[in-house]
Amino acid sequence: MPIAGKTADKLQVIITNLHWRYSGVTATNRMVAPKLAAMIDAAWLGSDIPDGIARLSFGGLLRLWMRRTPVIWHARRNNEMIAGVVLRALGWPLKLLFTSAAQRHHSWITRWLIRRMDAIIATSDASASYLKREATVVTHGVDTERYAPPADRAAAFAESKLPGRYAIGCFGRVRAQKGTDLFVDAMCALLPHHPEFSAVIVGAITPDQIGFANELRRTIATAGLQDRIIITGELEIAEVERWYRRLTIYAFTSRNEGFGLTLIEAMSVGAALVATRAGAAEIAVEEGVTGTLVPTGDAQALADAIAPLMRDPDVAHAMGESGRARVLDKFSLDAEARNIAAVYRRLV
Numbered sequence: 455m456p457i458a459g460k461t462a463d464k465l466q467v468i469i470t471n472l473h474w475r476y477s478g479v480t481a482t483n484r485m486v487a488p489k490l491a492a493m494i495d496a497a498w499l500g501s502d503i504p505d506g507i508a509r510l511s512f513g514g515l516l517r518l519w520m521r522r523t524p525v526i527w528h529a530r531r532n533n534e535m536i537a538g539v540v541l542r543a544l545g546w547p548l549k550l551l552f553t554s555a556a557q558r559h560h561s562w563i564t565r566w567l568i569r570r571m572d573a574i575i576a577t578s579d580a581s582a583s584y585l586k587r588e589a590t591v592v593t594h595g596v597d598t599e600r601y602a603p604p605a606d607r608a609a610a611f612a613e614s615k616l617p618g619r620y621a622i623g624c625f626g627r628v629r630a631q632k633g634t635d636l637f638v639d640a641m642c643a644l645l646p647h648h649p650e651f652s653a654v655i656v657g658a659i660t661p662d663q664i665g666f667a668n669e670l671r672r673t674i675a676t677a678g679l680q681d682r683i684i685i686t687g688e689l690e691i692a693e694v695e696r697w698y699r700r701l702t703i704y705a706f707t708s709r710n711e712g713f714g715l716t717l718i719e720a721m722s723v724g725a726a727l728v729a730t731r732a733g734a735a736e737i738a739v740e741e742g743v744t745g746t747l748v749p750t751g752d753a754q755a756l757a758d759a760i761a762p763l764m765r766d767p768d769v770a771h772a773m774g775e776s777g778r779a780r781v782l783d784k785f786s787l788d789a790e791a792r793n794i795a796a797v798y799r800r801l802v
Contacts, residue, residue, distance in 0.1 A: 464495045465518070466802055467526040468510055470534040471500035479530050479555070482594050482715055489791035494798055524549045526801050535567040549801045554581050554589070555712030557733065573801055575794065577713045578734050590797050593734065595790030596718045598782055603724035604699040611700045616652035617682055620767055622703040622760065623725070625656045625694070625716045628670070628685065629663045633707030633730060633751070638670050640705070640757040642677040648764040656697050658688035701725040702770050703763050708732040709750050718785045721777035726770035728759045738785065744777035
């Protein structure tokens, strides 16, 4: 529902999503926004609006010009920070907030924009260390009701029609940055020795990555594993959730990552983790309890860490149960929303 009239006069937060492509940033924004809207007067500006939050049209944004009381402009990308800086210069009463997930040195334009924000949220201590200014650390959370373990994991797996009894998955856009090739190489080495397992890669293949994906398919075909390593392509969120619930093991293979939401989504459904030391892996994974950490870019290390879990799925199930408990304690969506709302309240 659009926000207008007297409701707009009470608006406290504009949650921006000014991006043409659905991405991990969009996904994290969509999950927490309805929770925030239940705590504070907030509206969504941009594409991919989730249920549970009002939409702010660009006409509605124009009507906020020269309003006396400030409105928080919550940005997660450079273009959203730029828009906020420009609008404030033109008279919009904005308090500028930026959430940073990046674990790398920022470009000069990003540094310039960050200096103009009224407050910064970082999604991890590592992200905060690159900001060169004070930030509030708020880790991402996951909806533990939507991402819940299945009542019967064997029955959930059977729905997939894959060979065997167990599934191992790697989710996210199909590209080298996400380490999809590392996962394929590890599976080509392991699956011939573990006939009860099949592997699934769930994620979009963008036009610039078609060649990369085709090379993966050739590798899989050469290994004779076309029936046991499947690439689904982009799926609706509900279908992605179903695939999560079919997993016994989850492989997080990114070479570099801001946070890596799939980590905690997989933990929330009770999958054991083998994760590269990228994004939030080192704060999410308890070594030997919820999973195993491996170096980035090392397919052999990945395979070596996965192999014991494939040999003993009961160990993987126990790790998955511990992972679920850790998410409930540390990485719930409710906790993320409360911590973000606390930053909002300090600003207004």
